[in-house]
Amino acid sequence: METAVLAYSGGLDTSCAVKWIKDNYGLDVVAVVVDVGQDENLRRIRDKALAIGAKDALVFDKRREFVQDFILPALRANALYEGVYPLLSSLSRPLIARTVVDVAEGLEAKAVAHGCTGKGNDQVRFDLSFNILNPALQIIAPIREWAYSRSALIEYAKANKIPVPVTKKSPYSIDANLWGRSIESGVLEDPWVEPPADVFKLTVPAEKAPDKPVYVEVEFHKGVPVALDGTELDPVELIRRLGATAGAAGYGRIDHIESRLVGIKSREVYEAPAALALIEAHKALEFMTLPKDLLHLKRQLEGPFARLVYFGEWFSPQLDALQAFMEETQENVSGTVNLKFYKGGLTIAGRKSEYSIYREELATYGDGDRYDHGASKGFIKIFGMENVLYEQIRKTRNGLGRSSRSKGNGPAPKPKRSGTRRNGPPGENEAARRTS
Numbered sequence: 001m002e003t004a005v006l007a008y009s010g011g012l013d014t015s016c017a018v019k020w021i022k023d024n025y026g027l028d029v030v031a032v033v034v035d036v037g038q039d040e041n042l043r044r045i046r047d048k049a050l051a052i053g054a055k056d057a058l059v060f061d062k063r064r065e066f067v068q069d070f071i072l073p074a075l076r077a078n079a080l081y082e083g084v085y086p087l088l089s090s091l092s093r094p095l096i097a098r099t100v101v102d103v104a105e106g107l108e109a110k111a112v113a114h115g116c117t118g119k120g121n122d123q124v125r126f127d128l129s130f131n132i133l134n135p136a137l138q139i140i141a142p143i144r145e146w147a148y149s150r151s152a153l154i155e156y157a158k159a160n161k162i163p164v165p166v167t168k169k170s171p172y173s174i175d176a177n178l179w180g181r182s183i184e185s186g187v188l189e190d191p192w193v194e195p196p197a198d199v200f201k202l203t204v205p206a207e208k209a210p211d212k213p214v215y216v217e218v219e220f221h222k223g224v225p226v227a228l229d230g231t232e233l234d235p236v237e238l239i240r241r242l243g244a245t246a247g248a249a250g251y252g253r254i255d256h257i258e259s260r261l262v263g264i265k266s267r268e269v270y271e272a273p274a275a276l277a278l279i280e281a282h283k284a285l286e287f288m289t290l291p292k293d294l295l296h297l298k299r300q301l302e303g304p305f306a307r308l309v310y311f312g313e314w315f316s317p318q319l320d321a322l323q324a325f326m327e328e329t330q331e332n333v334s335g336t337v338n339l340k341f342y343k344g345g346l347t348i349a350g351r352k353s354e355y356s357i358y359r360e361e362l363a364t365y366g367d368g369d370r371y372d373h374g375a376s377k378g379f380i381k382i383f384g385m386e387n388v389l390y391e392q393i394r395k396t397r398n399g400l401g402r403s404s405r406s407k408g409n410g411p412a413p414k415p416k417r418s419g420t421r422r423n424g425p426p427g428e429n430e431a432a433r434r435t436s
């Protein structure tokens, strides 16, 4: 029998998929479970796939790869889709797809499969990644092909003795990894309903957080977080620890009406304490170490970076190019940021860097000032010269005696003939005359 390799999570959709592919395509199913830090019992998930009828079930620990190849590039780009969502699910899909394709190639499988519906972004991310990595592999997406409602799926599961993890009481669709946790559906589908307490796992409610602030010093080396409070940690552990501290202080919740690629607005609740804290800290260090033109250019490209990731274009030349740009900007993004968590909030309590462009001797209003005050005057004159010319031309054209921007308080001066203004940059009168 030929084989389909299925990205398996142990949830309702992928569990039904095991059975459905076997029955409807007549293929052996090999389930691939990828550990991206979802903090679940993966051996149990593996056993579940086998119990439902998978021919084999394989678990891969990809946490380090997830951090190195996906999370850290996203952090360098401060990647937040629509300015709020740190892309946790979006980042894991290309890695899961890559793992599935590797297995499929090793087994000379005919098909690869995923458990996504036809309404979400994840199907796009899987399909695009599968197609790029190996276009010869057939893609099977049972839940999409089937288009059953969630309750019909639960019926199918029950009829086929597939253990159902969702209940009437806990009907949520959850996706979790090292970068955070997403919660969808159930009562959350009404955007007017405040998320019930039981949807959260990584964060306490702000009002229940301790009354004392918690400080954490995060040290970065070239845009990569390397230590917490002076202790060097590998990034997997660093993200885990920072997430625990921030979440215990009530920090890291997101409640979003999100624009899916497929045209649907959806209500998404996330907990991403480590991701949000690291992005804030990283930005704070960039403000200190990047010259303004580079900083502003980078900020303009961060949105497009996040969009590409969200839209499933991880494996694309456009994302490669943006990644290269982001990496190039990080040469000097080293230093330490002191984060202060308090009752659901985060403030930057301090930052320092040996590459700081912030210089106290330049910024100070106190003693020891080294800034060249005299140079400012000429700089401003030339910086504003074109705008001054432009305004004078407009004034002349409209036959106004004063700037078209002045509010006109006080008596209006008599209109002057063009070309008679006394001061202004050289060349101004000629330009004004020509257009009048």
Ligand code: ARG
Residues within 6 Å of the ligand: 087, 088, 089, 090, 121, 122, 173, 174, 175, 182, 184, 258, 268
């Ligand atoms: N809306 C988020 C995204 O598109 C989260 C998706 C979560 N996926 C899931 N199968 N529950 O990235």
